[in-house]
Amino acid sequence: MTDFAIQISDLRKTYAPTRRITGKEALKGIDLNIRTGKVFGLLGPNGAGKSTLINILAGLVVKTSGQVTIWGFDQDVNPRQSRASIGVVPQELNLDAFLTPREAVEVQAGLYGIPKSARRTDEILSRVGLSDKADAYARSLSGGMRRRLLLAKAMVHSPPILVLDEPTAGVDIELRRMLWDYIRELNTQGTTIILTTHYLEEAEEMCDEIAIIDRGTIVAQDSTRNLIATMDSKTLVLVPETPTSNLPALPEGVRGEIRPDGSIALTYSRARLSIQAILDALCGSGLTIADLSSEEPDLEDVFVSLTSKHDDPD
Numbered sequence: 001m002t003d004f005a006i007q008i009s010d011l012r013k014t015y016a017p018t019r020r021i022t023g024k025e026a027l028k029g030i031d032l033n034i035r036t037g038k039v040f041g042l043l044g045p046n047g048a049g050k051s052t053l054i055n056i057l058a059g060l061v062v063k064t065s066g067q068v069t070i071w072g073f074d075q076d077v078n079p080r081q082s083r084a085s086i087g088v089v090p091q092e093l094n095l096d097a098f099l100t101p102r103e104a105v106e107v108q109a110g111l112y113g114i115p116k117s118a119r120r121t122d123e124i125l126s127r128v129g130l131s132d133k134a135d136a137y138a139r140s141l142s143g144g145m146r147r148r149l150l151l152a153k154a155m156v157h158s159p160p161i162l163v164l165d166e167p168t169a170g171v172d173i174e175l176r177r178m179l180w181d182y183i184r185e186l187n188t189q190g191t192t193i194i195l196t197t198h199y200l201e202e203a204e205e206m207c208d209e210i211a212i213i214d215r216g217t218i219v220a221q222d223s224t225r226n227l228i229a230t231m232d233s234k235t236l237v238l239v240p241e242t243p244t245s246n247l248p249a250l251p252e253g254v255r256g257e258i259r260p261d262g263s264i265a266l267t268y269s270r271a272r273l274s275i276q277a278i279l280d281a282l283c284g285s286g287l288t289i290a291d292l293s294s295e296e297p298d299l300e301d302v303f304v305s306l307t308s309k310h311d312d313p314d
């Protein structure tokens with residue numbers, strides 16, 4: 001066992017230009033250490049570089065520079081051991097259309113040099129709920145079934161690290177639940193899980209730790225709980241007795257907004273202001289309050305504050 005399942009240092013990737021696409025610096029010096037035993041989330045908007053990072057771990061994309069160590073094995077020094085330590089479920093649903101799930105899992109096991117006697121094909125297919133489709137052609141499988149088959153293929157060599165690139169993108173709620181349950185169970189049994197997602201809800205529910213990546217750079221890394229705690233803002237929502245289009249006078253540092261439903265949202269810094277100071281100011285304003293509630297920040301606020309909304313030119 002190593003302390004860190006993955007260690008990445010100053011990792012860079014620039015895609016070479018082609019006739020159609022100009023060269024793209026997709027990763028700009030990533031430093032990332034992922035502790036063994038975690039469910040780790042790599043979160044970022046589209047085009048941030050998540051798949052590039054995952055595909056470098058998987059050995060599918062060649063890095064431009066930097067160091068990648070998987071389960072203690074430097075990717076360049078011990079390519080075989082580092083590859084054997086990781087299973088990757090890619091984002092693209094690329095499968096050989098003419099293989100059945102059983103054949104696809106067998107072929108994969110062969111690629112990893114697993115002797116026939118040690119293969120667990122039926123067990124793996126059953127774990128991902130594909131037993132009754134074991135002998136159907138891959139081209140006849142639904143999107144959700146293909147994703148499960150990719151998961152089965154990633155598990156043939158029982159790797160200590162499982163990486164899933166957008167595992168639940170485009171899958172229905174039921175399958176998402178099933179995948180989450182399965183991923184959690186693998187983690188409980190000791191597998192380190194790394195998943196990328198742009199669903200904040202998924203990251204918040206599944207991940208112990210999160211790194212946020214934006215335009216090829218890690219902009220934050222911490223436990224999910226700490227990341228949310230870094231958001232100091234809090235919002236107080238008032239429903240006035242009679243509708244108003246004017247904001248009451250507010251203490252300095254409070255941002256007021258009248259929402260479409262007529263409520264008044266007051267956002268303030270928990271560190272700098274107390275709720276009492278705000279209520280005192282409201283009392284003096286003559287506003288009659290019919291109802292009062294408060295909103296805590298969530299991962300979405302963290303995400304929005306750290307990743308600038310932008311249109312990527314490509």
Ligand code: ADP
Binds near residue numbers: 044
């Ligand atoms: P994410 O998975 O976070 O959406 P990607 O890693 O797929 O991001 O892409 C990061 C950037 O690299 C994007 O700007 C994307 O257009 C570019 N990119 C990805 N793959 C290639 C490729 N094969 N050739 C050229 N550019 C690429």
Ligand code: MG
Binds near residue numbers: 091165
């Ligand atoms: Mg991607």
